[in-house]
Amino acid sequence: MINKLVIENLKHRWVRTLLAALVVGVQVMSILTLIGLSRGLLEESAQRARGSGADIFLKPSTQGSFSFSSGQLNEAFVPFIQKQPHVKEAVGVLSTPVELVTTLNGVDFPAFEKLSGGFHFVAGGPPSGPDDLIVDSAYARQNKLHVGQTVKLLNHNWRLSGVVEGGVLGRLIVPLTTLQRLTGNASPPRISEILVKLDNPALTDQEVAYFNKLLQGNLQAISVADFVAQFSVNNVPALRAFIGVITVIAVVVGFLVVFLSMYTAVVERTREIGILKALGAKPLTILDILVREAVLLAVLGCLLGIAFSFAVRGLVTQFMPASLAVVNTPDWWPIAAAIALGGALLGAAYPGLKAARQDAIEALAYE
Amino acid sequence: MSDSIIITRGLTKTFHVGEVDVHALRGVNLEVRRGEFLSVIGPSGSGKSTLFHILGGLAPPTSGEAIIDGVNIRALTENQRTELRQRKIGFVFQKYNLLPTLTAGDNIALAQALAHVNSRPADFDQILELLGVKRRLHHKPSALSGGEQQRVAIARALVNQPAILLADEPTGNLDTQNSNAVLDILRDLNKRTGQTILMITHNPEAAAFADRTVTMRDGVIID
Ligand SMILES: Nc1ncnc2c1ncn2[C@@H]1O[C@H](COP(=O)(O)OP(=O)(O)OP(=O)(O)O)[C@@H](O)[C@H]1O
Numbered sequence: 001m002i003n004k005l006v007i008e009n010l011k012h013r014w015v016r017t018l019l020a021a022l023v024v025g026v027q028v029m030s031i032l033t034l035i036g037l038s039r040g041l042l043e044e045s046a047q048r049a050r051g052s053g054a055d056i057f058l059k060p061s062t063q064g065s066f067s068f069s070s071g072q073l074n075e076a077f078v079p080f081i082q083k084q085p086h087v088k089e090a091v092g093v094l095s096t097p098v099e100l101v102t103t104l105n106g107v108d109f110p111a112f113e114k115l116s117g118g119f120h121f122v123a124g125g126p127p128s129g130p131d132d133l134i135v136d137s138a139y140a141r142q143n144k145l146h147v148g149q150t151v152k153l154l155n156h157n158w159r160l161s162g163v164v165e166g167g168v169l170g171r172l173i174v175p176l177t178t179l180q181r182l183t184g185n186a187s188p189p190r191i192s193e194i195l196v197k198l199d200n201p202a203l204t205d206q207e208v209a210y211f212n213k214l215l216q217g218n219l220q221a222i223s224v225a226d227f228v229a230q231f232s233v234n235n236v237p238a239l240r241a242f243i244g245v246i247t248v249i250a251v252v253v254g255f256l257v258v259f260l261s262m263y264t265a266v267v268e269r270t271r272e273i274g275i276l277k278a279l280g281a282k283p284l285t286i287l288d289i290l291v292r293e294a295v296l297l298a299v300l301g302c303l304l305g306i307a308f309s310f311a312v313r314g315l316v317t318q319f320m321p322a323s324l325a326v327v328n329t330p331d332w333w334p335i336a337a338a339i340a341l342g343g344a345l346l347g348a349a350y351p352g353l354k355a356a357r358q359d360a361i362e363a364l365a366y367e
Numbered sequence: 368m369s370d371s372i373i374i375t376r377g378l379t380k381t382f383h384v385g386e387v388d389v390h391a392l393r394g395v396n397l398e399v400r401r402g403e404f405l406s407v408i409g410p411s412g413s414g415k416s417t418l419f420h421i422l423g424g425l426a427p428p429t430s431g432e433a434i435i436d437g438v439n440i441r442a443l444t445e446n447q448r449t450e451l452r453q454r455k456i457g458f459v460f461q462k463y464n465l466l467p468t469l470t471a472g473d474n475i476a477l478a479q480a481l482a483h484v485n486s487r488p489a490d491f492d493q494i495l496e497l498l499g500v501k502r503r504l505h506h507k508p509s510a511l512s513g514g515e516q517q518r519v520a521i522a523r524a525l526v527n528q529p530a531i532l533l534a535d536e537p538t539g540n541l542d543t544q545n546s547n548a549v550l551d552i553l554r555d556l557n558k559r560t561g562q563t564i565l566m567i568t569h570n571p572e573a574a575a576f577a578d579r580t581v582t583m584r585d586g587v588i589i590d
């Protein structure tokens with residue numbers, strides 16, 4: 001019966017109920033989308049790293065004496081690495097950012113195809129000239145690109161020669177020498193990293209150790225597996241802090257909204273509280289009723305929030321597949337729910353105690 | 368078991384409003400027999416409602432004794448007074464007695480849930496029939512007339528078989544016809560089931576429905 005009263009109370013003022021639940025829902029959605037987005041972007045980067053076909057990445061050493069100030073390295077390292085034992089292929093890659101989250105990757109195409117096992121073309125084919133560009137299907141879809149058309153990137157006109165399936169190295173791939181020229185990395189030719197494929201992947205750890213010793217102070221080797229393992233939210237301190245801030249905001253907003261909603265409900269129901277007390281409701285019973293209302297609001301808000309997060313994910317996948325990636329985060333549903341519930345309980349506390357303590361006679365005198 | 372269901376001796380109640388003390392009750396001596404229908408009249412501010420609130424356990428007295436169905440109210444904690452309201456008292460107020468979000472039937476069921484009582488009086492169906500609300504139970508208060516609302520409130524007050532029904536101006540908000548219907552029912556209930564009823568009214572004609580009438584003035588009963 002108490003539950004029925006709680007539900008009927010919420011239904012009675014359904015606009016207020018819906019608005020409060022909506023605000024809680026938007027908070028839940030923000031948290032879930034933020035987590036989903038962080039993971040989605042990280043996962044995609046990890047997938048592309050894996051998809052490159054390399055076993056080891058060689059990057060400029062952070063304390064290196066021979067690396068360039070721009071964090072790049074001399075292309076002359078590539079043939080040197082190629083000659084090392086167990087190295088099947090070594091390919092230099094130059095990466096340069098072109099959009100917020102997109103990089104343009106320059107490679108020697110035939111060499112890279114040998115290392116990666118080749119691309120799967122959805123349309124068109126490999127680059128045939130120095131100004132040819134290939135893009136992945138997500139990028140093509142988002143920007144509505146077709147094979148043969150001209151694409152302007154880095155103030156340069158590229159011809160789109162092919163569209164490939166995603167998940168290999170990067171979204172945008174062009175010939176290395178052209179990119180080196182456009183970015184002022186032509187003399188001496190410079191690259192960002194070297195991808196290494198071994199003749200036996202089982203030797204990866206041993207080879208990483210070998211390279212690190214051999215190239216000490218110049219290049220740093222990391223296995224692709226270790227590199228990919230770094231792509232987790234926990235390894236990005238700024239992201240963790242950001243998620244923390246959003247969580248705190250969610251609790252505060254949830255608290256304020258439920259507080260306001262419950263507070264107005266309690267004032268408006270002063271007489272009803274008097275009646276309940278006359279019928280023999282204990283202060284704890286009154287508090288219980290209001291806490292249940294707040295909990296129900298939070299649950300409603302959570303369900304809305306989860307539904308919204310699916311909708312946001314759908315929209316992003318539909319319209320911005322190349323810039324943003326959002327994954328579903330069911331493991332975060334309980335956490336987001338706990339955050340919403342925490343805010344709601346805090347918000348219900350003061351109005352609930354006020355109602356529980358309300359003098360019965362004064363409440364009955366209230367019109 | 369004593370023949371008197373209510374006995375008060377020197378009952379006082381003082382409200383402190385800022386610096387001022389308001390003496391709402393100044394020594395009420397009252398005895399009500401089990402099964403009696405008593406009406407209380409008196410000018411506004413004479414302390415009628417305050418007396419009912421104390422008899423019903425909604426507020427503690429300042430001094431004096433009040434024995435309700437064998438229980439001395441002075442000795443009760445707030446929690447025990449709440450339990451007294453659940454089991455021994457049925458309240459009916461002047462207006463807005465019902466919770467607006469629940470149907471008439473659910474208002475009655477809620478009174479049972481709050482008192483943790485599962486059983487209804489054997490003759491509760493007849494009581495609903497007598498009150499003329501049996502077919503109105505699935506309506507919300509807003510769909511009921513003022514008279515119907517009061518009759519539902521009476522049904523709700525009786526569902527847990529209270530020792531005493533305390534009705535504070537139950538007809539104060541009703542027209543003559545509805546008022547007479549409610550008063551008839553109260554008298555009928557009293558005669559049929561022996562329900563003890565105390566009723567506050569301003570109207571001497573309404574008071575005449577009771578077995579006995581007492582008058583209050585300035586916080587005391589004068590006759
Ligand atoms: N909660 C309260 N705080 C302060 N004073 C109160 C309170 N309740 C009642 N009083 C005062 O106590 C006195 C008696 O009030 P009470 O409501 O018992 O009168 P009443 O006889 O029921 O009047 P009415 O016929 O108008 O209902 C009045 O002076 C009133 O102002």
Ligand SMILES: [Mg+2]
Binds near residue numbers: 415416417535
């Ligand atoms: Mg009164």
